[in-house]
Amino acid sequence: MEKAKISPGQLFILILLFDMGTAILRVMAMSAGKDAWLAILLGTAGGLAIFWIYVSLYRLYPELPLTGYIRAILGKGLGWPLGLLYILFFIHGGARDLREGGDLLISSVMEQTPIIVVNAVMVLSIVYVLNKGIEVVARTAQIFIMTIAILGFLSIFLLLFAGVIDISRLLPVMGNGLGPVIQTTLKQTIEFPHEEVICFAMLLPYLNNREKGIRAGFAAVLTSGLLLSFSTALNIAVLGIDIAGRSTFPLLSTIRLINIGEIIQRLDVFVVLTLIVGDFFKVAIFFYAAVLAAADLFRIKDYRQLVLPIGIIILFVSMMISSSFIEQIEEGDVLLVTVFLWFGVLIPIFLLAAAGVRKWFGSRP
C-alpha cells in the first residue's frame, strides 16, 4: 500500500474534477427538457445520499479500501470474486470515459486523428502521473482546478457581455409538470455522475484528516451538482433547448457563440482545455481505483508494477467497447441503470446492511 496522504482540500478538488470531468461537457438530463437543471439539482440530493453510503462504510472500516472491507464483510470466498468484479468495473468505467473524451475531442477539433493515438497519449500520460503516486495526482489537480476556475469565470463573464444569455429560454419552469423531472432524476441524474464516486471508496483510506475529509467529500458532491446544474441551465439559456438537446458537445457550441465586437471570439480553446483536464482526471481516478483494487486483491506490494499493464488494458477496452459514438452513448444510458447502479449503489447498500447485521450480532454476546 502507498503511504501517501491526501488532505481534505485535495479530496474536494479530486471529487469535483471527477464529477464534472465528462459530465460538464455532455448533454445531461435532456429528457426533462427545459427543466434539466432542476433534475440535476434533485439528482444531487440523491448523490449526497449515495456518498453517505460510502462514507458510512468508510467509518466502519477506516483503514480499508473498498475491496478490503468487501472481504471483511462478506468473507473471503464471496468477497474476493466481488472485488475482482470491481476491478473490471473500474477498468470498464475508465475505458468508457477515455473513449468518450477521445470521441468528443476528435469530433470537435481533431477530426483526422485516429482515436487510438489520442487515447494512447492520454493513457501514457496517466501512467506517468500515477507512477508518481496519488499525492502528485492531487497536487496536479490543485493547479488545474485553478486554471479551470479562472477560465470558467471568464467564460461566464464573456457570455454575459456578449448578450447571448436569454433567461426566457429556460421558462416556463416545469411547463410539463413535475413528472418528467422526477423521472429524469430517477433514471439519469442521481446515477450520473454520482454513482461513479464509488472510485473514491478506494481512496478514502488515504485521507489524513478523517472527519474534515468526509465533510469535504459531501461539499464536493454538492458543489459539483450545483455547477453541473448551472452549466446545463447556461447551455439552455444560450442555445435554446432544441440546439442544446441535439448538440453532442453543447458547452463548445455555447462558448462558440461568444462574439464581442468581432474581436473577442473563437474561445474554443477554453472548452478544449476543460475537456482534456476533466477527462484526464476522471480516467486517472478510475484507473487508480482499478490499480489499487488489483494490488489489494493480488497482494502486490508495489502497485506501480500494475500501472502500465492496466493502462494498456484500459486503452484496448476503450477501443473495443463500442463501434461508434452513438453506440457508446446508447450503451451508457442502459449501463447507467444496470451495471453502474449495481456496483455504485445496490452492492454498497447491501454491504452496509451486511456490515450492520454483522456488527449487531457481533456486539450482542
Place this chain on the structure above:
Amino acid sequence: MFFKPFVRAIKKRKKKEIVHELGFHEDDQPLEQDLNRTVERIKQELGNSPDVIIRTFRMDIRPHQRVAVIYMEGLTDIEKVNDFVAHSLLFKQNEKENENESSMSSDPQRIFDVILNRALTVGDAKYLNNWNVMMHALLSGDIAVFVDNCEGCIIGNLRGGERRPVTEPETEVNIRGPKDSFNETIGTNISLIRRRLKSPNLWMESMRIGDITQTDVSIMYLKGIAEDRLVEEVRRRLKDIRIDAILESGYVEDLIQDQTFTPFPLVYNTERPDVVAGNLLEGRIAVLVDGTPNTLILPTTFSQFFKAAEDYYQRVEFTVFMRLIRYFGFFVVMLLPSMYIAVTTHHHEMIPTPLAINLLAQREGVPFPVFFEAFLMEAAFELMREAGTRMPRAVGQAVSTVGAIVLGQAAVEAGIVTAMMVIVVSFTGIASFTMPGFTLTTSARLIRFPMMIAASTFGFYGIFMCTILLVAHLTSLRSFGIPYLSPFAPFGFKHQKDAVLRAPYKTPATRPGLTGGRQEISNQKDGVPSSDQNDQTSEGVKHDT
C-alpha cells in the same frame, strides 16, 4: 542513476593513487624537529615549486636556533609578512626580550610562547603540531613559522594576494537595493553576510570537500529559525560527497540535489549577499563554496525563481505587478512558439478572421512548414544567444547587430520565414530575460522544444497533455523534502503572502513552514505549508542516493 556507481568506483581508485603520489597523509603526523629536514620535506612534497618562499634567520634572543618563515607566493600578503612577521621577529625582540634571556634558554620549546604571545603581531595565529594541517594551511595562504629543534610550528593567517574586489553584481542587477556582490573568497563572502545579520544565532560550519582541491565549504543558518533536521540533512549530504575536485558550487549542487534528471533547478544560487541574508531569515540554509561567488540556497521552491531581491525593497503594488509579468514571461517562453504552431497548423478556427487572412498572406510563398520555420528560428535565436555569451566582449556589438539584421529582416525579405514568426521568436527571446532566477529560464527554454513537437503533432491536445505532464513532474519534485511547487500545490492559503503576491510588511506574517520553532516572528517572506512538513523531510532523506 545507473552510471553513478561507475563514477564512484573511478573516483575511489584515483583517490588512493593520488593520495600516495602527492603525499597527502591520511593519518595525523607530527612535524619534524629538525628545521633542515622540515624544509627539505616541504620542498619535496611540493615538487620544488618555486612559489614556496622559505626565509630563514636567527632571532637575537636565541642566536643558536634558526627560525624559518615559510609561505606561498601569491597566496599570502607579502607586505604584511614583511611588516608583521619579519619585522617583529627580527627587530622588536632586541629591545624588549633581552632581560628574560636567561629564563628562556632553559626550554627550547618556550620560544613558541614568546613568538606567539609577545612577538608575533598577527591577529589570527596558533600553534600546531600536525603535518597535514600545516600543509593545508600553507596551501591556503597562511604562513608557517618553524624553529630549529623545536616541535611544531606557528600558523599565522596572512592570507592575501590578488583577489577580485567586491563589485556590483553582474547577473542579478537591481535598480534599488545594495550593490555589493560576492567574490571568489569565502572569507569575504561570509563577512558580507555577517555584516547584514548581526545575530549570535547566525551559525556556521565549515568542512573541506574535494580530495585534491580541499575546497572550503561552509553551511550557514540561523539557529532557531532553520529547522535542525534540515541542517542535519544538509550536513549529511555534504559529508557524503566523495569527489576529487570542487571548483564551483555547481559541483556541490549536483551532488546534493534530490533528483538528478529534471530540467528544473532544485537548488537556488545567487551572488547577492542580501538575497542570502533574506533567505537565511526565512529559515533556509546557505552553502558557501570557496572560489566562486555563487552561493547555494536550499531548500528552494519554484516560486523563488520569480522573486528578485528588489521585490522586497520596492512598493508592494509594483512588486506584484512585476511578479505577474515574470510569470507571464515564463509561460511565454515555454508556450508561445508551440501555441503559434498549434494555432496555425491545427486550429485555424481560433484565429480572428482578419488576422487569419493576414497570416495566410504572409505564408504565401514561404517554402517551409510552420513547424520547421519555428524550429529554424528558435535554433537561430539560441545560437545567437550562446554566441553572445561566449564571444569576446569586443566583437559583441557586431554579432548582435549582424544576428538581428541578417536573421530577422533578411530572412523575412527573402520570404524564407514570415514576419509573424520573427515577432513570435523575438518576443519569446525577450520574455526569457525577465526572470531573476536565471536557471529557471534555461528550463523553460529547453521545454519549449518538446512542446513545439507536441504542438505540431496534436495541436492544443499535445500542448495540454505536455503541460499536465509537466505540472505532474513539478509537483513530484522536492527540494530537501519541500514540495517544489508549494505553496501552489500543496496549496497553502497562508503562504500566498509571498508567492505571486507580496503582502506589505505591516500585515502579520508567518514564517515558512520549514523553519523550526518560532512561527509568528516579525515580517517574513515566502511560504511553504507546514502541514506537509513532517513526513516529507524524512522522505527526502530516503530518496537520497
Place this chain on the structure above:
Amino acid sequence: MTLKKGFLALMMVCLLPLTGCWNYREMNELAIAIAMGVDKVQGRDEYNISFQVVNARDIAGIKATGRIPVNVYSGKGKTLLEAVRKTSQKVPRRINTQHMRVFVIGEALARKGIEEVFELMERDPEPRLTTRVFIARNSDAATILKTVTAVEAIPANAILGKLKITGRVLAESYETEMDDVIRGLMIKGGGPVISGIKLVGKGEAGEKISNVEQTEPPTDLYTSGMALFKKGKLVGWVKGDKARGVSWINNKMKSTIVNLDCETKKDAISIDIIRSNSKIKSEVKGEQPLIRIHIKEIGILGEALCPVDVGKSAEIRKLEQQWNEETERNVMAAVQTAQKLKTDVLGFGAAVERANPKAWKKMEKEWDRIFATCRVEVKVESTIRRTGMVSKPYLYEEKK
C-alpha cells in the same frame, strides 16, 4: 534506469512528428471561404453552393498583385455536403469554412423551404453558428456573392457591415445568426425572420473589379427589409415601418429615427431613439389568448424643422405622447402583417407558453390559426431625455 527511460521517452517524442500529419494543415494549403451561398438548381432537386474565397495577399497588402480580392466557386449536389465537395474540382486548395461570416440563401430556395440547409451547418464542426444569414432578395445567392463592393475589399465584410449599421441606426433589418434561424425554424406555427440583401444595378457588371473604379459603383448590394418565414418557407417581406415594428417586438430595436408631426408641418420632428426595451406578456382567457406588448424607450430630439418650443417640458410631454402613438402604429402594422401571413415570427407563442403551459399544450397544434386572430395590446412608455446641443430651434426665433 532513469536515464534509460528518459532516453526511450526522448526517442518516442522524436518519432512523433514523423507519424503525425493527421490534422496538420498549413495556412497556405487553405482557401478561406468568407461567405457561402446556397441556391436551388432550376428544375432539379439539387443545391448549388457558392463560396466566396479570399485572395489573402491582395487584402493584407503584402505582396499585393492587384488582382480581384475574392473569387467565387460553386458546385452542385443532391446534398449540401456533396455540393461542397464538388467544388474541389475547381478550387486549388481545401475550402475552409471556419471563417465564414456571411451565409446567403437565394430567394427561390427560400420560398421553397430552407429547413434542410441548416442541417450541415449544425452538424459540421467547421462553420460557426454565429454566421449571419441573409436572403438574396429577387436574385440568387451566387450573384450576390459575385458582386464586388467598394470601401470594404471583401464583399462579405461589406454586406455584414451594411447589415450591422442598418440594425444599429435604422432598425429596418437586424442581424440574424444561424442559431437564431435554427431556433426560429423550431417555432410552432411560426418561423425565423431573416434580413434581405438586394442587388441594385446590372448583375454582371458587378463581377468585375472595374465596378469599384467609379465613385458610385453601378452595381451594388443594399440591405433591404426582412423576410418572414413560416415553417421554413418564405411567406412575405416587410419593409420600412413594418420592419421597424418587427424589430421593436423582437426587442432588437437599438436605434432609429421616428418622425413626428408638428402643428404646422407633417413629419417635421425627428426623434433619435437611444435605448428601447420590449417585453411580451400573455394572458389566456378561455380559448383566446391576449398578448400584451410593453415597450419602454428613451430618445433624444434629433431635429426639429418647425417652430416648436422644446424648452418647455409640456411640449416635450406632447411629443412623447405622439411618439407613443407612432410606435404603437408601427408595432401594430407589423402584428397585422404577421397575422395576415399567419406566421408567428414575433414570439407570441413562447409568451403564451411561459404564461400558461397547460393552455399552450392545447393551442400548440392550431397556433397559426389562433395567432392570426389573437388580440394584441401595445403599451408604450417613451421618454425624451435631451434635446441635443440647443433647446429651441432657430426657426422658432425666426417666426417671432
